[in-house]
Amino acid sequence: MIDFARVQKELQECSRDIESSGIKVSPKSDSLARLTGTIPGPIGTPYEGGTFQIDITLPVMGKFEWELKDGYPFEPPKMQFATKVWHPNISSQSGAICLDILKDQWSPALTLKTALLSVQALLSAPEPDDPQDAVVAQQYLRDYQTFVGTARYWTETFAKPSSLGVEEKVSKLVEMGFPEVLVRSTLESAGGDENLALEKLCSG
Amino acid sequence: MxxxxxxxxxxxxxxxxxxxxxxxxxxxxxxxxxxxxxxxxxxxxxxxxxxxxxxxxxxxxxxxxxxxxxxxxxxxxxxxxxxxxxxxxxxxxxxxxxxxxxxxxxxxxxxxxxxxxxxxxxxxxxxxxxxxxxxxxxxxxxxxxxxxxxxxxxxxxxxxxxxxxxxxxxxxxxxxxxxxxxxxxxxxxxxxxxxxxxxxxxxxxxxxxxxxxxxxxxxxxxxxxxxxxxxxxxxxxxxxxxxLPNADRHCGQGGFQWDYPSAGAVNGPSSCPVCTEDLDFTDASFLPCSCRFQVCLFCYKKMLELDGRCPNCRKLYEHVPAEVEVEVEASVHGGSLTLKLPRSYSMIARS
Known part of the structure; x- marks a missing residue:
């Protein structure tokens, strides 16, 4: 069982110092079992300026079915990036996070806020030797500059309020008959500029 | 006479x-x-x-x-x-x-x-x-x-x-x-x-x-x-x-004195950091770990059932209550039994 009293208190405490931490947790529905966390991209990283949404699902039970009463906070919250991120320890496809405290190193003394702070710290300190996304990790190790560029582009494209229309741009260009993969890569190289990307696509 | x-x-x-x-x-x-x-x-x-x-x-x-x-x-x-x-x-x-x-x-x-x-x-x-x-x-x-x-x-x-x-x-x-x-x-x-x-x-x-x-x-x-x-x-x-079967008998002043860590009760948290319930006096005077991280007795029992470690410093809790000790030992002796033990824990806890 989820300790909802604790979740409620955590939400209250989190909203109290939202100004200083920048970390926001809000329930998706009335159940409090599904929440959305929001973290700002750490300053001095390719994620600076971005706002990253993280889906949080609180476990109702433990690892085994008879541990029905061992939900959150005795089990770690399930966290997954809803915003696309280019990071060695975060899946560029699913947003899955590779972070020990969200797995075996979870402690009931941690909270949603501290867990989100840890995720934020992970953004500024990637661990390419223990990757979640092998492609990103390879790029990070072999071509760091490209990695930084891509990560920055993804931040600009997916993690900024102004870039919320990216998916619309993509679908518009795809409707014009360009393959989606090509559209995305062209948009990326064009810095998110739809017209420039269209020009490139037409000339290319 | x-x-x-x-x-x-x-x-x-x-x-x-x-x-x-x-x-x-x-x-x-x-x-x-x-x-x-x-x-x-x-x-x-x-x-x-x-x-x-x-x-x-x-x-x-x-x-x-x-x-x-x-x-x-x-x-x-x-x-x-x-x-x-x-x-x-x-x-x-x-x-x-x-x-x-x-x-x-x-x-x-x-x-x-x-x-x-x-x-x-x-x-x-x-x-x-x-x-x-x-x-x-x-x-x-x-x-x-x-x-x-x-x-x-x-x-x-x-x-x-x-x-x-x-x-x-x-x-x-x-x-x-x-x-x-x-x-x-x-x-x-x-x-x-x-x-x-x-x-x-x-x-x-x-x-x-x-x-x-x-x-x-x-x-x-x-x-x-x-x-x-x-x-x-x-x-x-x-x-x-x-x-503590023998420790807190309060029989005569020559005997074992129940330790009231009133300092802990004053300085410690007013609610359990795990379940956020208010700590009563017994909980507040209960210091299970040398790092002085306090949890209520309910959560302490829970921690013992899970991995027996302090949620704060991850150190193993030093004194394990007698009833749990037996089961912890069992898990040490028979490695293959460890999966069955949680079941017995929860059965005990449910009753």
Whole structure:
């Protein structure tokens, strides 16, 4: 069982110092079992300026079915990036996070806020030797500059309020008959500029 | 022997006088005096019989029961007394142990003493019943005047407690919270354990050199006052007692002192960081880990079931309660059993 009293208190405490931490947790529905966390991209990283949404699902039970009463906070919250991120320890496809405290190193003394702070710290300190996304990790190790560029582009494209229309741009260009993969890569190289990307696509 | 018992008899009236003097100061209590006197006489006559028991004991066969006629008479008196006191909802801490009249316990004149001593300074333990059977006839015959003096002191204390209770009743009717006794709830809770602890204390005392525990007794034989330093400040904690079977017995001041880390209670968090429930006094004074990270007892048990580590510093908790220890050991011995153990945990927890 989820300790909802604790979740409620955590939400209250989190909203109290939202100004200083920048970390926001809000329930998706009335159940409090599904929440959305929001973290700002750490300053001095390719994620600076971005706002990253993280889906949080609180476990109702433990690892085994008879541990029905061992939900959150005795089990770690399930966290997954809803915003696309280019990071060695975060899946560029699913947003899955590779972070020990969200797995075996979870402690009931941690909270949603501290867990989100840890995720934020992970953004500024990637661990390419223990990757979640092998492609990103390879790029990070072999071509760091490209990695930084891509990560920055993804931040600009997916993690900024102004870039919320990216998916619309993509679908518009795809409707014009360009393959989606090509559209995305062209948009990326064009810095998110739809017209420039269209020009490139037409000339290319 | 006979003269001893006579002297015991003779010394009683002086105590009675003392007591009477005290009470005379309190005019409001005078109406209750007759009732008290009658009750005290019952107690005293019982005490005399007990003292006789001690005195006779070295010569006679150990563990010999008192004379049948006397015994039954005494038992009758006791029963009457007990019933009356039950009816009046007296403080449980001065309840006398019935069992001490049984033959196996009869050599212990100190059972009366033990009753009041343990009753007044005992913070509450229900786990001592196992030791109550150990009160066989191992009394050395050397219990002497020391006992008698203390015994009288105790009678005084008992009478004090009774008087306090009576006065209180007079003051605010139907309220059995006496100013210098524990709250009604605690009284209620304590009653059962105390009765059982009596014989445990006897056994303990007899096993000690006979002077030491007896000297301790007078200091402990008073009822608690609100400003008393040694007064227990919280309800007995059963979980803690289970985890430390011998540690927190509060039997006499020579024994183990229950550690009240009041500093922790003041400085520590007011709510459990895991379940966010408020910490009560027992929780607040519970420091399971050397890193001083506090959790409530419920969450502590939960942590032991999960991995037995402190949620803050991840160190293994040092002392594991006996019941859990067994299961933890089992998991160490049979590696393949570890998966089954959580099931047994949760079964226990669910029931």
């Amino acid at each position: 006979v003269s001893d018992s006579i002297s015991a008899n003779a010394s009683i009236p002086s105590a009675t006088k003392d007591f009477g003097k005290k009470k005379r100061a309190n005019r409001s209590a005078k109406l209750k005096q007759c009732k008290l006197d009658a009750r005290r006489e019952q107690w005293l006559s019982q005490g005399v019989a007990k003292n006789k028991g001690i005195k006779e004991e070295p010569a006679g066969p150990r563990g010999s029961p008192p004379l049948p006629g006397k015994g039954s008479e005494r038992k009758h008196l006791l029963e009457k007394l007990e019933m009356r006191r039950r009816d009046e909802d007296e403080n449980g801490s001065i309840h006398h142990d019935f069992d001490s009249d049984s033959p196996s316990n009869s050599p212990t004149g100190s059972s009366v003493l033990g009753g009041s001593v343990s009753g007044t300074n005992f913070t509450g333990s229900s786990s001592s019943s196992s030791s109550s059977s150990s009160s066989g006839g191992c009394c050395s015959g050397s219990i002497t005047e020391d006992d008698e003096d203390n015994c009288l002191d105790d009678w005084e204390a008992v009478a004090d407690a009774l008087a306090a209770d009576d006065e209180n009743k007079q003051g605010n009717c139907h309220d059995d919270n006496s100013p210098c006794l524990e709250s009604g709830l605690e009284t209620h809770r304590d009653r059962e354990p105390v009765v059982r602890l009596d014989s445990h204390c006897e056994a303990l005392k007899r096993s000690l050199p006979n002077s030491a525990p007896m000297r301790v007794a007078p200091a402990n034989s008073r009822a608690w006052r609100p400003d008393d330093e040694c007064r227990p400040q919280s309800l007995p904690n059963l979980a803690k007692q289970r985890s």
